[in-house]
Amino acid sequence: MTLRRPYYLLVSFISLSTVMVQADVTSEMALIRNNLTSWAVSYRKVGDEPRKTVAEYLVLLNSDGSFSDKSSTIDLMTGRLVYMAQAYKDDSTWKGNVELKEGLYSAIQYWLDHDPGNSGWTSGCFNEPSSMDSIGLCLYDVIQNDKINSPEMIPQLTTLMDGMIDWANAAWTVGAGNELFVGANISYRLMGMIGRAAMANSPEMFDDITNITATTFSVEGNYLDNGMSIDKTWNQHNYSGKQNYWIGYGSDWMNITRNSFAYMKNTRWDLTFDQLNIFADCILDGWQWQIYRYQGVYSLGGRHNLTKSALYSNYIVGQINLLRSYAGYGNLIRDNELQQAKTRIENSGNSDSYPSFDASKYFYKSDLMIYGKPFHYVAVKMLSDRTAGPESGSGLGKLNYHFGEGSTMIFKTGDEYRNARVGWNFRAIPGTTVEQKTGDLPNVDFGQRNGSINTFAGGVSDSNYSLCAFRLNHSSYNNHYNTVTANKGYFFFDNEFVALGSEIKQNESYDGEEIWTTIDQPERKSTVTYFIDGELRAIPLSTYTQHDFNNITNGAWFHCNNKGYIIFPDEDGVNLKLWAENRIGDWHDLDDRYSSGNNQTVNIFQLSINHLTEPTDSRYAYFVIPNITKEEMSTYWSNIPVKILENSETIQAVQYSDSNITEMIFYQADSITIESPFLKVEHPGSDTLKAGIIDFTSGVGMGDLIVSVDKPAIVMFREFDDEFDIFIADPNHDLSQIVMTINAKLADGTNIVWNPLTGNSEITFTLPQGIYLGKSVNQRFVVIPESTSVFYLFFLMFFNHLRYIRSHK
Numbered sequence: 001m002t003l004r005r006p007y008y009l010l011v012s013f014i015s016l017s018t019v020m021v022q023a024d025v026t027s028e029m030a031l032i033r034n035n036l037t038s039w040a041v042s043y044r045k046v047g048d049e050p051r052k053t054v055a056e057y058l059v060l061l062n063s064d065g066s067f068s069d070k071s072s073t074i075d076l077m078t079g080r081l082v083y084m085a086q087a088y089k090d091d092s093t094w095k096g097n098v099e100l101k102e103g104l105y106s107a108i109q110y111w112l113d114h115d116p117g118n119s120g121w122t123s124g125c126f127n128e129p130s131s132m133d134s135i136g137l138c139l140y141d142v143i144q145n146d147k148i149n150s151p152e153m154i155p156q157l158t159t160l161m162d163g164m165i166d167w168a169n170a171a172w173t174v175g176a177g178n179e180l181f182v183g184a185n186i187s188y189r190l191m192g193m194i195g196r197a198a199m200a201n202s203p204e205m206f207d208d209i210t211n212i213t214a215t216t217f218s219v220e221g222n223y224l225d226n227g228m229s230i231d232k233t234w235n236q237h238n239y240s241g242k243q244n245y246w247i248g249y250g251s252d253w254m255n256i257t258r259n260s261f262a263y264m265k266n267t268r269w270d271l272t273f274d275q276l277n278i279f280a281d282c283i284l285d286g287w288q289w290q291i292y293r294y295q296g297v298y299s300l301g302g303r304h305n306l307t308k309s310a311l312y313s314n315y316i317v318g319q320i321n322l323l324r325s326y327a328g329y330g331n332l333i334r335d336n337e338l339q340q341a342k343t344r345i346e347n348s349g350n351s352d353s354y355p356s357f358d359a360s361k362y363f364y365k366s367d368l369m370i371y372g373k374p375f376h377y378v379a380v381k382m383l384s385d386r387t388a389g390p391e392s393g394s395g396l397g398k399l400n401y402h403f404g405e406g407s408t409m410i411f412k413t414g415d416e417y418r419n420a421r422v423g424w425n426f427r428a429i430p431g432t433t434v435e436q437k438t439g440d441l442p443n444v445d446f447g448q449r450n451g452s453i454n455t456f457a458g459g460v461s462d463s464n465y466s467l468c469a470f471r472l473n474h475s476s477y478n479n480h481y482n483t484v485t486a487n488k489g490y491f492f493f494d495n496e497f498v499a500l501g502s503e504i505k506q507n508e509s510y511d512g513e514e515i516w517t518t519i520d521q522p523e524r525k526s527t528v529t530y531f532i533d534g535e536l537r538a539i540p541l542s543t544y545t546q547h548d549f550n551n552i553t554n555g556a557w558f559h560c561n562n563k564g565y566i567i568f569p570d571e572d573g574v575n576l577k578l579w580a581e582n583r584i585g586d587w588h589d590l591d592d593r594y595s596s597g598n599n600q601t602v603n604i605f606q607l608s609i610n611h612l613t614e615p616t617d618s619r620y621a622y623f624v625i626p627n628i629t630k631e632e633m634s635t636y637w638s639n640i641p642v643k644i645l646e647n648s649e650t651i652q653a654v655q656y657s658d659s660n661i662t663e664m665i666f667y668q669a670d671s672i673t674i675e676s677p678f679l680k681v682e683h684p685g686s687d688t689l690k691a692g693i694i695d696f697t698s699g700v701g702m703g704d705l706i707v708s709v710d711k712p713a714i715v716m717f718r719e720f721d722d723e724f725d726i727f728i729a730d731p732n733h734d735l736s737q738i739v740m741t742i743n744a745k746l747a748d749g750t751n752i753v754w755n756p757l758t759g760n761s762e763i764t765f766t767l768p769q770g771i772y773l774g775k776s777v778n779q780r781f782v783v784i785p786e787s788t789s790v791f792y793l794f795f796l797m798f799f800n801h802l803r804y805i806r807s808h809k
Contacts, residue, residue, distance in 0.1 A: 004579070005784040009263070009472075012036070013315065014739045017628075018712065023340040025200075025203045025268075028267040028268060028269075029197075029198065029201055029203065029206070029267075031113065031266070031267060031619075032078070032194070032197075032198050032206075032263055032264050032267060032330040032395070033137065033140060033198045034778050035262075035263040035264075035265075036137055036194070036195060036198055036263050036359070037089075037137070038742075039134075039191070039195075039263065040086070040089070040133070040134045040137035040138050040195070041086045041089050041090040041134075041138060041270055043082060043086070043130060043131065043133075044079025044127075045079045045082050045083050045086075045131075045132065046075060046079055046081075046123075046127060046131070046497060047073075047074070047076075047078055047079040048070070048073075048075045048076055048078075048079030048080045048463050049079065051079070051083065053733045054083075054084055054091070054093075054094050054100060057080060057083075057084055057103075058099060058103055059098065061103050061106070063106075064106065064110060065106035065107045065108075065109055065110025065111070066107075066110050066114075067080075067107070068483075069163075071114075071116075072110065072114040072115070072116055073116055074116050074117075074118065074119055074128060076111065077111055077128070077131060077132065077135075078127065078128055078131040080683050081104070081107060081108060081111065081135055082131050082134050082135055083133075084103070084104055084107070085099065085101065085104060085134065085135040085138040085139055086134070086138055087563070087795070088100050088101060088104060088138060088139065088142075089138035089139070090138075096142075096625075099584075100539075101139075101142060102134075104139065105156070105157075105160060108135065108160060108163075109156075109159070109160050109163065110162070112160075112163040112167060115167065118170050118174060119366070120174060120175070121174060121175040121180060122175075122188070122797075124170055124174040124175075125171050125172075125173070125175055125188075125189055125192065125193065125220070126171075126188045126189060128170060129167070129168040129169070129170045129171035129189075129192035129195075129196065130168075130191050130192045130195060131193060132164050132167050132168040132196075132453050133168050133191070133195025133196055133198075133199060134670070135164065136161065136164040136165070136195070136196070136199040137167070137195060137198060137199060139457055140198075140199060143157050145160055148745045155376055157210075157389055159562075161199065162200060162311075165196055165199050165200045167505075167625070168192060168195065168199065169196065170192070171189045171192025171193050171196060172189070172193065178223050178224075179223055179224060179226055179236075179237065179238075179239075181223075182215075182216075182222040182223050182224075182227060183216060183222065183226040183227035183228075183234075183235075183236050183253060184216075184227075184236060184249035184252045184253040184256070185226075185236075186212060186213065186215070186216055186608055187213075187216065187252060187253045187256040187257045187260070188256065190209070190213070190250070190256060190257065190260035190261075190267075191260055193205070193209050194206075194209060194260060194263060194264065197209060201381035206264070206267075206269045207507075208268075208573055209269065210263050210269050213257065213261075214254060214275075216228070216257065217274075217278050218267075218277050220769060220771055222353075224238040225238060225242060225303050226238055227253075228250075228278075228282065228286075229242070229363075229366070229673065229771075230365065230771045230772060231286075231364055231365045231366070231533055231775070232281065232282055232285035232286030232363075233246060233250075233286055233363045233365050233366040234246045234249060234250025234253065234282075234286065235365070235366070235369065236248070236249035236250070236302075236447075237249075237302070237391055237446050237447030238388070238447060239388075239446070239447040239448050240388040240444075240447055240448060240449060240450050240451030241383075241384070241385065241386050241387040241388040241451040241464060241583075242365060242386060242388065242587035242712075243302065243387070243388045243389075243390065243391060243447050243450075244300050244363070244366040244368055244381070244390075245300075245302050246286055246287050246290050246300065247290060247297070247300050247301040247302070247311055247312055248297045248301060248302045248303075248304055249302070250282070250286070250287065251287065251312070251315070251386070252278055252283060252320070254283075254287075254319065254323075254677040255319060256316075257271075258271070258279065258322065258323065258326055259322075260414060262326065265326075268276065271326075273327075273331075274321070274487065276327045276332060276335050277332055277334070277756045279323050280323060280332050280333070280334045280335075280337075280338055281334070281380055282472040283316065283319065283320060283323070283338065283341070283372075284334055284337050284341060286340065286453050287316060287319075287340050288316060288345070288357070289357070289359075289361055289363075289370045289372075290370065290379070291312060291316055291345065291357075291786040292356060292357060292372070292377040292411045292414055293348050293349050293356050293377075293413070293414035294310055294312075294314050294345070294349035294414060295310045295311065295313075295411065295414040295415065295418070296310065296311025296312040296420070297311070297387075297409050297410070298311065298403075298409055298417055299379060299381040299390060299403045299404070299407040299429075299534040300368070300379065300381065300390065300752075301390065301396075301397075301401070302391050302397065302400075303390070303391050303392050303393045303394075303396035303397035303400070304396070304397065305390055305397050305400055305403065306397050306398070306399060306587075306590035306591045306595065307395075307420075307678075308423060308587060308594070309590060310414070310415070313349075314345065314349055316345060317342050317345055317346055317349075320338050320339075320341060320342045320544065323338070324338060324339075326675065332480065334549065342539035344356065346358070349414075349665075352375075352412075352413050352414070355373065355374035355375065355733070356374060356375065356377065357372030357373075357374075357462075358372055358373060358374050359370060359463055359464070360461045360462075360463055360464060360465070360466040361370050361461055361462045361466075362458075362459035362460060362466060362468055362494065362729075362776070362777070364458065364459070364729070364733075364774035364775050365386075365387075366381075366387055367381070367382040367383060367384050367386070367457045367468075367470065367773070368380070368381055368382070368389045368467040369382075369459050369461070369466060369490060369492075371461075371466055371492045371497065373494075373495070373626075373627070375412065375442065375627045376385070376410070376411060376412045376626035377410075377412075378408060378409065378410050378411070378492070378624075378626065379408070380406060380408050380431060380468055380490050381403065381404055381406070381407050382404070382406055382457050382468065382469075382470040382488075383404045383405060383406075383451070383454065383457065383470060383472070383474060384452055384454055384456070384457035384470060385451065385452060385453055385454060385455055386457075386733065386767075386774040387404070387451070387452075387457070388404060388444075388447055388450045388452075389402075389405065389444070389450045390403045390404065390405045390444075390450075390647075391406020391443050391444050391445065391446055391447045391448075391450060392443055392445055392446075393445045393446040394445075394592070394594065395591070395592030396591050396592060397591060398441075398443070398554045398589070398590060398591060398592070399424075399426040399441055399589070399590055400444060401426070401429060401441040401442050401443075401444055401450065401481075402426060402429050402432050402434055402441070402452065402482075403429060404452075404474075405429075405432045405433070405434065405472055405474060405482075405519035406431045406432055406433070406472065406488045406490075407429045407430060407431050407432055407468065408430045408499070409431075410430060410489070410520060410522075410563065410624060410626050411626075412561070412562060412563060412626050412627055413561075415523075416522035416523060416561065417521075417522055417523070417524075418522060419495025419523050419600065419602045420522050420523040420602055420604060421585075421590065422585035422586070422587055422590065422600045422602055422718070423582075423583030423585045423600075423601075423602040423604045424521055424604075425582070425606065426441060427441075427516075427608060428516055428518040428521055428608055429518065429521070430520045430521055430522075431490075431517055431518070431519075432517070432518060433484055433486050433488065433501060433504060433515065433516070433517040433611075433620075434482070434484065434515070434518075435482065435483065435506060435513045435514070436485055436513050436514050436515070436516060437459045437481075437513055442481050452474045453473050453474075454470060454471040454472065454473040454781065454782070455471075455731075455732045455733070455734075455775065456469070456470060456471040456667065456731045456732055457469070457470035457731055457732030458470075458714045458729045458730065458732075459714055459729065459775060459776075460714050460715070460716050460727040460729045460776040460778075461727075461730075461776075462716065462718060462725070462727060463664070465492060465493060465656070465659070465661050465716065465718070466491075466492040466716075467489065467490060467491045467492065467654075467663040467665065467714060467716060468489070468714070469487065469488060469489035469490065469652065469665040469667075469714060469731065470488055470731075471486070471487055471488075471667070472484065472485055472486045472487075472488055473485045473634045475696060475713050478600045480508060482507040483506055484504065484506055484507070485503070485504075485505040485507060486501050486502070486503060486505070486506050486517055487500075487501065487502045487503050487649065487652065487665075487667055488500075488501050488503075488720070489591040489652040489665045491642075491654040491663045493641075493642060493656045493659070493661065494656075494659065495625055495626075495627065495628070496623050496624060496625045496626075497623070497624055498621070498622070498623050498642055498644070498654050499519075499620070499621070499622050499623075499624070500619075500620070500621050500644070500647045500652045500654070501517055501618075501619055501620040501621075501647075502619045502647050502648055502649055502652060503617055503649040503767060504517075504546055504611055504617070504618035504619065504620070505615060505616055505617065506613070506614050506615055506616075509649070511637070513613060513617070514610055514611070514612055515611040515612070515613070515615055516577065516608040516609065516611065517608065517609040517611065518606065518607070518609075519565055519567070519607045519608065519609065519622055519624065520563070520565065520605070520606070520607055520624070521605070521606045521607075522560075522561060522563075522604075522605055523561075523602055523603060523604065523605075523606035524541065524560060524580055524603040524604055525538065525541070525561050525603075526541060526560055526561050526562070526637045527540050527541055527560075528558065528559070528560045528578070528580050528605060529558070529559040529560070529632075529633075530556060530557065530558040530559070531553060531556060531557045531558075531596055531634075531637065532549060532556040532758060533552070533554060533556075534554075537794075539580045541603070543580065544580060544581040544582055545579075545580055545581065546577075546578065546579045546581060547576075547577070547578045548575070548577055548578075548610075549576040549577075549578070549665065550573075550575050551573040551574075551575065551577060552567070552569055552574050552575070553569050553573040553574075553575055554569070555567060555568045555569055555574075556576065557633055557637050558578070558607055559628070559630045559633050560605045562606070562617070562627060562628065562629060563624065563626050563627070563628070564623075564624070564625035564626075564628040564633045564636065565607055565622060565623070565624055565625075566622060566623040566624075566625075566633075566636075566637065566640070567609065567620075567621070567622045568621040568622065568644070569679075570619050570621070571645075572610060574610075574620070575609065575610040576604075576607065576608070576609060576610065577607070577608045577609075577610050577674065578589060578606070578607055578608075579604060579605065579606040579607075580602055580603075580604075580605055580607075581603070582601055582602070582604075582606050583596075583602055583603075584599055584600070584601045585597055585599065585600060585602070586599050587599075587600065589653065602748065609622070617649070619647055621647055623640070623642065634776075637761065641656060641657050642655070642656055642657070643652060643655045643656075643657060645672065645674055646672060647669065650666070650667050650668050650670045651664065651666055651667065651670055651672055652664070652665040652667075653667065653672055653674070655674060660717075660718065660719040660720060660724075661716065661717065661718055661719075662674050662716070662719075663716045663717075663718040664707065664713075664714075664715040664716070664717075665714055665715075666709050666712055666713045666714075667712055668712055669708075669709055669710050669711055669712070669743075670708070670709070671705050671706060671707060671708035671709075672706075672707055672708075673705070673706050674704070674705050674717075675704065675705070676704070676705035676719065676744075704743075705740055705742065705744065706741075706742070706743045707740065707741070708740065708742075709738055709739070709740050709741075710738065710739040711730075711735055711738050711739075712730070712731055713728055713729070713730065713731070713732075713738050714728065714729045714731050714776070715728050716728075716739075717725070722782060722785075723780060723781065723782050723783065724780070724781055724783070725778055725780050725781075726740070726765075726778060726779055726781065727765070727769075727776050727777075727778040728740070728765050728776060728777060728778070729774060729775065729776035729777075730767050730773070730774060731774075733773040733774040734773070735767055736767055736769065737764055737765060737767055738764075738765045738767065739761045739762060739763070739764050739765075740762070740765065741760050741761070741762050741763075742759060742760065742761050742763065743759050743760050743761075744759075744783050745759075745761060745783065745784040745785075746763070746781040746782065746783060746784065747781065748779075748780060748781050748782050748786050749763070749778075749779055749781065749783045750764070751763055751764045751765065752781075763778070763779075763781075765777055
């Protein structure tokens, strides 16, 4: 017996531990049910209206559990039975009433026996299972007590509870395939899942909930890559490509997941510390970028783009508060940043004199550029064969079709477009190049038919300066509705941005339909001032007019709402169209949330470049200064700090003189010559030149820097002293490396090969792969002074020639 005692003690310890664990699990599930009580007794009742009293329902209840006035419809359960169960649990008049309890037992069982089925997607897996959970949780305690006090009722009550649990399983099973069971579409099911697990008293069900929810915190890899991307955009309804949806599905995911798991707080099924920090990352690295002064960006709100009110207003402040409260103030890794974001959003939302967002970021998974400055903000939404524009659906966001085609939302106050949209020409969304057809725009229901066939779309940013570009080619969708193709580039500097377009073509002609590139279309709140052909003119706010300016060869500038616009002609001049007019629109035409006849008048300023009909190789170039006074425009016009280097079918490039920034878009392998402050040349006739010496370290003046790439690329140079940074990205998302050649000797990198004979450095940039395809890389270089005798260069060439001859004998 002595030899067996340790074994006996071990078994006893394991058994005791198991009992303790089971007791902990049981108490945790009891805690969750207790937490769910307030949810269950207040869950919304749907249908079966007008509502009668509980007493009237008991009169209508037959002995078999049916009702004399209504068959077992779905809304009888979601309305009447929920109402009666909530009254039994929480109404002081009916709480614990035996007649009501027995009536509910029979009525619920009859309904389950005559199950009408659920309504399918979406109510069938969101609201209806939760309604059943509400009923079951309101009756849970009395059912358990009746099993103890009336053992003869155990079979009846077990059948009843099992039936409710089985029926609530629709939260898992309805639409459980493909897109309907990923991302936020999991979050919408959570309360139905949690309530069912609590009703079933099942730790395994709670385990399943935490496991499936964990997938929503992962980076991509779900069906059609729905959910969170590595760059912290959120994507949903990606049938035609990734559709950015932080304003909508992404915010719902975060809000609903956090609120749902609050019922399981302080249990083993609570959100983890890592998950709470992922929420914080999503706010700081994703969501807050798409909000300016309480205003969500209208090109990023999916089918919510065309609601009357500002998108999301100060909603994000509330989400920051809720997250920090859930985690405990000070506990999150980036808690200080959350507080700073909250302070900034609150202050800038309440006062346009308070600095707002001051950062820039290119979201390479969504073809999206966000460019924020303290007192203005720009968002450019582009398309590629990887992404899609914002959707419509169920009559919401009905005019969203062109929003993805380079739409450029230019905010200063934040409300420029709020009212303007009801009077918009939706073929003239700011930043887009569109043929001016008439009739209805194509429908893009739930992400369908709103993709593109161009591969080229990319951008880079150093958090201050930025550029992005894409090849517009939307033509294969919607029966070739949009046949315009173009190269569209956007270049962002300190106080302005430059938009360039080239190779604009109409690939199928439609008689009389002009192609316009629209610069802006805000609500007009000031006089329009413009300068054309040396003459300054004004259109008072109370004056309504429309002007065509044809064949402008010297450029022009316009000013309205403290925004400035400068348009540069090409060699053939430029044609402009200006509207300063009242327009009447019906919000119902934009969104079915509003009844027909919901009319509003709005004063619109619209400025568009007219490429006329059937262009074959048209171009445009314009600047926007989003925060400038009318008086400052004349000075700016005389001293423009931005120089357009090239706007061709292969290259678009702009240089910013005040900060030594050069931004380049290579649509194919090519080279460009730019002036560089660090590449010095001697004055002609100097002693060094007479002596046959090329000295890159002495002398003054700008030298020519020749930059070449062997593949398409987006490139930004940032130069200072004898160093410079290169930022580079692959716009096609399919390269492992790009080779750049520069006519200067560079150091600080093992990826540099210097050729003294050609005077070129060859840099091989290794590009991110996998889920990071399209992400930019950057590297800092030092320019090495090179002082070399011309005679020595000839000697090197001669020596290499001799070596070549000898090697081939």
